[in-house]
Amino acid sequence: MAAAVTVPEALRLRYVRTRQGREWLDGLPELVETALVDFGMVTDPGAASHSWHGHGALVVPVRSAAGGTPAVLKFPYPHPESATEAAALQLWNGTGAVRLLAQDPAGTALLLERLDPGTTLAGVPVQQAAEVWGGLIRMLSLPSGDDPLWAAVPSVAEHAEQLSDQLPADWEALGRPFERWLLEEALQVCQTRGVVGRRWNRDVLVHADLHCENVLHRLAPHSGWAAIDPQAVLGEPEYAVAPMLWNRLQDLDPEAPEQSLQDRLSLLCDAGGLDPDAAREWSILREVVNAVDYVGEGQHGDAQRSVWVASALAGRSHPGLPPVWDLPAA
Numbered sequence: 001m002a003a004a005v006t007v008p009e010a011l012r013l014r015y016v017r018t019r020q021g022r023e024w025l026d027g028l029p030e031l032v033e034t035a036l037v038d039f040g041m042v043t044d045p046g047a048a049s050h051s052w053h054g055h056g057a058l059v060v061p062v063r064s065a066a067g068g069t070p071a072v073l074k075f076p077y078p079h080p081e082s083a084t085e086a087a088a089l090q091l092w093n094g095t096g097a098v099r100l101l102a103q104d105p106a107g108t109a110l111l112l113e114r115l116d117p118g119t120t121l122a123g124v125p126v127q128q129a130a131e132v133w134g135g136l137i138r139m140l141s142l143p144s145g146d147d148p149l150w151a152a153v154p155s156v157a158e159h160a161e162q163l164s165d166q167l168p169a170d171w172e173a174l175g176r177p178f179e180r181w182l183l184e185e186a187l188q189v190c191q192t193r194g195v196v197g198r199r200w201n202r203d204v205l206v207h208a209d210l211h212c213e214n215v216l217h218r219l220a221p222h223s224g225w226a227a228i229d230p231q232a233v234l235g236e237p238e239y240a241v242a243p244m245l246w247n248r249l250q251d252l253d254p255e256a257p258e259q260s261l262q263d264r265l266s267l268l269c270d271a272g273g274l275d276p277d278a279a280r281e282w283s284i285l286r287e288v289v290n291a292v293d294y295v296g297e298g299q300h301g302d303a304q305r306s307v308w309v310a311s312a313l314a315g316r317s318h319p320g321l322p323p324v325w326d327l328p329a330a
Helices: 009-015 019-039 085-092 126-140 148-152 156-173 180-193 242-246 257-272 276-296 300-314
Strands: 041-043 057-064 070-076 100-103 110-113 115-120 204-207 215-218 225-227 232-235
Touching (some): 085 232, 242 300, 257 276, 257 300
Antiparallel strands (some): 115 215
């Protein structure tokens, strides 16, 4: 039964270039077969042509062998960003996020509530999408507690402290790929919002990749929207805003895209009850980090997109960038 499950070509191409990726791809058939048996599931008819995937996981639609209840089996690629997913989903327990039904001890397979893969916030007008997003932020922002699951969730304030040294070194090593003033904007955020510089602790559980494609509609008879694919961190809730800014750039006002981006930030903060200054600062830092990472990976178009977003949020124009419409989509 598992042998009929086909790995989508886009997912295969993403991981076939490294030895670790090839080993993961080669092991997927056995992982799927084992998970089906362990969780008492069967693949849905047509699973060979309808397996889904995100950026870093195979997702197989399944049904309970006993009762036909729809679900999905998710097989995440083993990387640090996926390590917190199961803990976060357990802490949210289906409130604002997809419900985790079961997992294997090694974390190589997650059994999840099935959502509607064809209905995401990407198809919703930005104003309405912001309202949905803001409601989810309010539900997902759990204050930290004593549950041992919290130990798996890293602190963004601590990471900001580490970036104070790491970012300048990486920027120099990569040949100063963008102007120094933008690097200094990011370092200022490290100083004011890192562990040492911040004035208070408002840390909550944050979905750090909460953009429109990661919000799906629930299946009938349930209603409403749910977040998927959390890259969970512990930090200020404003840390969650950035992905909604670097995605859907094509929806910005063509007459004034920079101001339109600033307006979107305000819209999101109003919807989620967030501090716009904190959201702007975290978003600048996150996009500068992204730009450095993209340059290091040779993805210069994506790096230019990150520089454009960070510069627009800082209220300045960065030279040498193409028009926002010519930047690659996130």
